[in-house]
Amino acid sequence: MSSEPETADATAGVEQSEGRSLDALSGAGDTVEVPLKVRGLEKHFGGITAVDGVEFDIEKGSMTGLIGPNGAGKSTTFNCITGTHKPDGGSVEFNGQDITGLEPFEVADRGLVRTFQIARELGEMTVLENMMVAPKHQRGEALWRSVLPYVRNDVNRQEQEILERAWETLEFFDIDHLANEYAENLSGGQRKLLELARALLTDPQMLLLDEPFAGVNPSLEERLLEHIHELRDQGYTFLIVEHDMDLIMQNCEKVIVMHQGRILTEGTPEEVRNNEDVIEAYLGGEV
Numbered sequence: 001m002s003s004e005p006e007t008a009d010a011t012a013g014v015e016q017s018e019g020r021s022l023d024a025l026s027g028a029g030d031t032v033e034v035p036l037k038v039r040g041l042e043k044h045f046g047g048i049t050a051v052d053g054v055e056f057d058i059e060k061g062s063m064t065g066l067i068g069p070n071g072a073g074k075s076t077t078f079n080c081i082t083g084t085h086k087p088d089g090g091s092v093e094f095n096g097q098d099i100t101g102l103e104p105f106e107v108a109d110r111g112l113v114r115t116f117q118i119a120r121e122l123g124e125m126t127v128l129e130n131m132m133v134a135p136k137h138q139r140g141e142a143l144w145r146s147v148l149p150y151v152r153n154d155v156n157r158q159e160q161e162i163l164e165r166a167w168e169t170l171e172f173f174d175i176d177h178l179a180n181e182y183a184e185n186l187s188g189g190q191r192k193l194l195e196l197a198r199a200l201l202t203d204p205q206m207l208l209l210d211e212p213f214a215g216v217n218p219s220l221e222e223r224l225l226e227h228i229h230e231l232r233d234q235g236y237t238f239l240i241v242e243h244d245m246d247l248i249m250q251n252c253e254k255v256i257v258m259h260q261g262r263i264l265t266e267g268t269p270e271e272v273r274n275n276e277d278v279i280e281a282y283l284g285g286e287v
C-alpha cells in the first residue's frame with residue numbers, strides 16, 4: 001500500500017466528512033507539526049480520579065508509547081481523546097480544531113481514529129465484509145447494518161471503489177487470503193491486523209492503538225510492527241498504549257509514562273529508562 005494519509009488517493013472511494021479540514025487533508029495552509037494537543041485533561045468516576053490534569057503533545061509522523069501500570073489512566077485518557085468518554089475538564093485539540101467532548105464518529109471524521117476490537121456481530125461477517133463496512137461503521141456503531149445488504153447483493157459504484165481499497169489494504173497486511181473467512185475464526189494476531197486494516201479505511205491521519213500486541217504471537221507481532229513502521233514512514237502518526245515495555249522502548253521514539261492519573265514523565269526511551277521516578281516509584285526497577 002503506497003497511499004499517504006493526506007493524499008487524494010488515500011481518500012478515493014470513501015465518503016468524506018463535512019467537518020474535516022480541507023487544508024489538513026490537502027496539506028495546504030499552515031503545516032501542523034503537532035496535530036494532537038492535550039491540555040489539563042480530567043476525568044472522574046464518582047470518587048475516583050482516573051485522569052488528573054494530563055497534558056502532552058504528539059508530533060506529526062511520530063510513534064509515541066503511552067505506558068503505565070494497571071489503573072494508571074491510559075485507557076480513560078484514550079477514551080476522553082476519542083470521544084468515548086466526555087472529559088470533566090481540559091481540552092483536546094486536533095489539527096488546530098477543538099475536538100473536546102465530540103462524539104467518536106465526529107473525532108474519527110477529523111482523522112483521529114482508534115482501533116476497535118472486532119465485536120461479536122462483526123465476527124459473524126467475513127473479513128472482506130468487515131472491511132466493506134469499516135468506513136461507515138466508524139461513523140456510527142449501528143450504521144453497518146444498513147450497508148450489509150449492499151455488501152451481500154448488488155455492489156454499486158461507490159462500493160466497488162471501497163471494495164478495491166479493501167482488497168488493496170488486505171493485501172498490504174497479507175491477510176487477503178483470509179477474505180472469505182469469518183472474522184470470528186481468525187487468530188488473535190490476525191484479528192489485530194484486521195482491526196488495523198479496518199481503521200485505515202476510515203482515512204485516518206493519526207491512529208490510537210490500545211494494546212495492539214495483546215495476544216499476538218511473536219511472528220505476527222513482528223509483521224504487525226513492520227506494517228506500523230511502514231505506515232509511519234508514509235506519514236501516519238501513532239499513539240500506542242501497550243503493556244509490553246520492551247516493545248514500546250524498542251519501537252517508539254517518545255514514551256509518555258502515566259501514574260495515578262497523571263503524567264509521571266515523558267521523553268526518549270533512554271530518558272524514561274533512566275528516570276529515577278520511573279525506576280523506583282513506579283516500575284520497581286523492571287525497565
Ligand SMILES: Nc1ncnc2c1ncn2[C@@H]1O[C@H](COP(=O)(O)OP(=O)(O)OP(=O)(O)O)[C@@H](O)[C@H]1O
Pocket residue numbers: 045048049050068069070071072073074075076077
Ligand atoms: N467506567 C469506569 N467506571 C468507574 N471507574 C473507572 C471506569 N473506567 C476506569 N475507571 C477507573 O479509572 C482508573 C483508571 O483506569 P484505566 O482503565 O484508564 O487505567 P489503565 O491505565 O488503562 O489500566 P490498565 O492498564 O489496567 O488497562 C482505574 O482506577 C479504574 O478503575
